[in-house]
Amino acid sequence: MRILLPLLLTSALLYSACNAGGDIPAPEVASSTPDPVEHTQADLDHRAGDTLLTVLGAVQGKTVADMFAGDGYYTWQLLAAGARVLAIDDDPAHIAALEARKKKEGIGDDRLLIRATTPGVPGLLPDEVDLALITREYSTLGDRPAWFAQLMQGVKAPHTFYLVNYLPQPSPDGPPLSQRMGYNLVLDEISGFGYDDVGVLYKTLQYRYILFGSDPPLTPESE
Numbered sequence: 001m002r003i004l005l006p007l008l009l010t011s012a013l014l015y016s017a018c019n020a021g022g023d024i025p026a027p028e029v030a031s032s033t034p035d036p037v038e039h040t041q042a043d044l045d046h047r048a049g050d051t052l053l054t055v056l057g058a059v060q061g062k063t064v065a066d067m068f069a070g071d072g073y074y075t076w077q078l079l080a081a082g083a084r085v086l087a088i089d090d091d092p093a094h095i096a097a098l099e100a101r102k103k104k105e106g107i108g109d110d111r112l113l114i115r116a117t118t119p120g121v122p123g124l125l126p127d128e129v130d131l132a133l134i135t136r137e138y139s140t141l142g143d144r145p146a147w148f149a150q151l152m153q154g155v156k157a158p159h160t161f162y163l164v165n166y167l168p169q170p171s172p173d174g175p176p177l178s179q180r181m182g183y184n185l186v187l188d189e190i191s192g193f194g195y196d197d198v199g200v201l202y203k204t205l206q207y208r209y210i211l212f213g214s215d216p217p218l219t220p221e222s223e
Contacts, residue, residue, distance in 0.1 A: 052077075055201065055210055056133070056162060059083040065129040065154070067122065068136040069114075072098050078133075079111060087114045088123045122147060124154020131160040137179045138165055138186050148193045159195070160214040164205065171207035183209045 052074070053059070060082030066075045069087035071094065078085045087098055095116045102112055117123030120142035124132075132155050141147045152159045168180040183200045191198050195213040202209040 050077075051204060052133075052162075052164065052210070053081055055204065055212075056131070059131075062130040063128070065124060065132040067132055067134045067151075069098060070094055070135070072101060074133060074135065075112070076101075079107070084110070085112050086124075086129055087112065088117055090117050090119050090121075092116065120147060122151045122154060124151065126153050127156045128154050130156055131162070134161060134163045137175050137181070138163060139179050139181050140175075144189065145193060148190065152194065158214040161212065163190075163211040164208055165211070166208050167202065169207075174207060183211055186211055 056064075059078060062083055063086065064078050064083045065086045065088060066072075066078060067088050069075045069089045070091075072087065075085050075087045075098065089095055089098070095114060098114045102114060115123055132151060134151075138144070151161065155161065163186070165183070165186065166174045166180045168177060168182050170177070174180075183202055187198050187200055190211070190213060194215065196215045198211065198213040200209055200211045204210055
């Protein structure tokens with residue numbers, strides 16, 4: 001196992017996942033690109049969608065699972081960047097709001113699928129997506145080994161994921177401190193789930209870190 005601990009965004013040479021569209025069919029006619037969902041400047045500064053998309057790399061034409069999509073902030077950022085998105089959530093209210101926004105914007109299933117799941121179940125079909133974005137606190141995933149095993153089945157090899165969690169320190173908002181885990185603890189545990197290479201960025205997003213992994217190596221430095 002090779003572990004990367006880059007301090008700066010530019011130190012992470014990002015991996016390009018396969019371009020296949022998974023089970024979401026490619027559009028026959030180009031769909032209009034939706035604008036990202038509107039938020040206040042404070043919210044934009046906090047969630048830093050543009051910065052996170054830079055970390056994810058080029059997503060145009062790829063199928064991305066927005067795990068725990070919530071209000072759809074990252075879903076709409078990903079759509080605007082050209083990704084096909086599978087938005088998954090276990091809260092019926094979030095699912096209803098996402099469906100309403102999808103209908104209002106006239107976005108078809110060729111660009112966006114919305115799926116309800118149950119707590120503790122990722123909700124992906126085998127080899128359905130090119131990469132997964134996880135924005136729920138790692139400690140709340142339930143049976144974490146089982147959850148990640150199911151996730152790996154749903155993400156095409158090399159099973160690339162990005163986990164965005166809060167640092168275990170006070171912040172103006174975010175989950176309770178009791179739910180936050182330090183990235184070293186999370187990294188050690190996830191490394192035992194079959195990922196050969198796991199890295200972390202902890203100075204890229206305010207109050208949060210990005211833990212990413214795939215199998216095989218992400219960068220030449222990990223050779």
